Amino acid sequence: MGTPTTKSDYMLLFRGTDWDEGLSPEQLQQVMSNWGNWFQGLIDQGKVLSGHPLTNEGKIVSGKKGRTVADGPFAESKEAIGGYFYLQVLDLDEAVAIAQQCPGLDYGIQVEVRVVAERCAMMERAQEAAAQAQQLAGTPA
Amino acid sequence: MSSTTPASEYIFLFRGVHWDKGLSPEQLQHVMGQLVGWFDALHQQGKVKSGHPLGDESTTVEGRRGRMIADGPFVESKEAVGGYLVVQAKDLEDAVAIARSCPNLDYGTSIEVRPLLEECPVFRRAKEILASAA
Numbered sequence: 522m523g524t525p526t527t528k529s530d531y532m533l534l535f536r537g538t539d540w541d542e543g544l545s546p547e548q549l550q551q552v553m554s555n556w557g558n559w560f561q562g563l564i565d566q567g568k569v570l571s572g573h574p575l576t577n578e579g580k581i582v583s584g585k586k587g588r589t590v591a592d593g594p595f596a597e598s599k600e601a602i603g604g605y606f607y608l609q610v611l612d613l614d615e616a617v618a619i620a621q622q623c624p625g626l627d628y629g630i631q632v633e634v635r636v637v638a639e640r641c642a643m644m645e646r647a648q649e650a651a652a653q654a655q656q657l658a659g660t661p662a
Numbered sequence: 663m664s665s666t667t668p669a670s671e672y673i674f675l676f677r678g679v680h681w682d683k684g685l686s687p688e689q690l691q692h693v694m695g696q697l698v699g700w701f702d703a704l705h706q707q708g709k710v711k712s713g714h715p716l717g718d719e720s721t722t723v724e725g726r727r728g729r730m731i732a733d734g735p736f737v738e739s740k741e742a743v744g745g746y747l748v749v750q751a752k753d754l755e756d757a758v759a760i761a762r763s764c765p766n767l768d769y770g771t772s773i774e775v776r777p778l779l780e781e782c783p784v785f786r787r788a789k790e791i792l793a794s795a796a
Contacts, residue, residue: 530714532714532716532746534743536722538784540784541784541787541788546788546791546792546795549784549785549788549791549792550788550792553782553785553788556782556785571712573671573673573778573779573780574778574779574780574781574782574783574785575673575776575777575778575779576776576777576778576779576783577783578754578776578777579754579774579775579776579777580754580758580761580774580775581772581773581774581775582758582761582762582764582767582772582773582774582775583678583767583771583772583773584767585767585768586762586767586768587761587762587763587764587767587773588762590758590762593774593776600741602675602743602774602776603782603784604782605673607712613719613721617721617723617731620721620723620728621723621727621728621729621731622728623723623728626723626724626725626726626727626728627726627727629724630724631722631723631724632722632723632724632728633720633721633722633723633735634720634721634722634723635716635717635719635720635743636716636717636719637714637715637716637717638714638715638716638717638745639714639715640715648694650682650687650690653687654687654688655687
């Protein structure tokens with residue numbers, strides 16, 4: 522897919538959906554405007570390509586044929602993902618430096634920094650395994 | 663509490679992505695083919711907006727001014743997200759139906775389906791409080 526730069530793509534996953542507990546409306550407004558400015562600044566610098574908060578509603582699908590559909594325990598949790606940024610930056614250090622600027626950190630938000638891969642590691646392993654198996658099969662006994 | 667605006671975009675967060683464990687090369691190839699077919703079909707229907715696998719390395723930043731930097735969570739853990747898709751769907755039900763058609767569910771993957779928003783729900787709550795206080 523088209524990213525013809527020397528830059529790499531990273532994702533910031535924001536964890537924690539209960540960070541507003543105990544904050545006054547004024548404090549909340551402060552965090553809101555800090556966050557808005559931070560996001561807009563990164564967009565203007567071309568470092569954030571997209572970003573979204575997630576609603577607290579959602580479902581978790583699992584099991585064979587996806588027969589288990591459960592309500593997600595997202596309501597107020599420290600681990601739940603509350604949003605993400607998609608970054609295009611030089612390297613992991615820059616991605617981490619941006620994560621460190623998150624205005625929610627002071628209120629308990631955790632930021633998970635993940636490199637975006639072009640190809641799934643599982644798929645690569647599977648293909649290697651398949652290629653090896655083919656080689657073995659093709660080796661004269 | 664507040665009414666949910668019907669979102670048209672949903673994010674699928676894939677967990678438990680070590681679905682290849684214990685499968686024979688033939689099974690692996692079969693699952694791979696199914697997965698690619700599933701993805702291509704969604705793509706052709708214009709339902710995939712973006713999506714990527716995520717690399718195995720991860721770093722978590724936390725604490726005041728982000729002074730704590732640690733490795734993890736580790737992709738082996740059940741909680742770790744191994745990849746994501748942003749999907750366009752009519753509603754949550756439709757999004758869940760798309761998620762349920764993912765062939766990897768048969769191999770231990772789970773999919774968290776979450777509506778995307780333009781505005782953070784915490785911020786919206788705060789605005790409501792501020793507005794009612796004014």
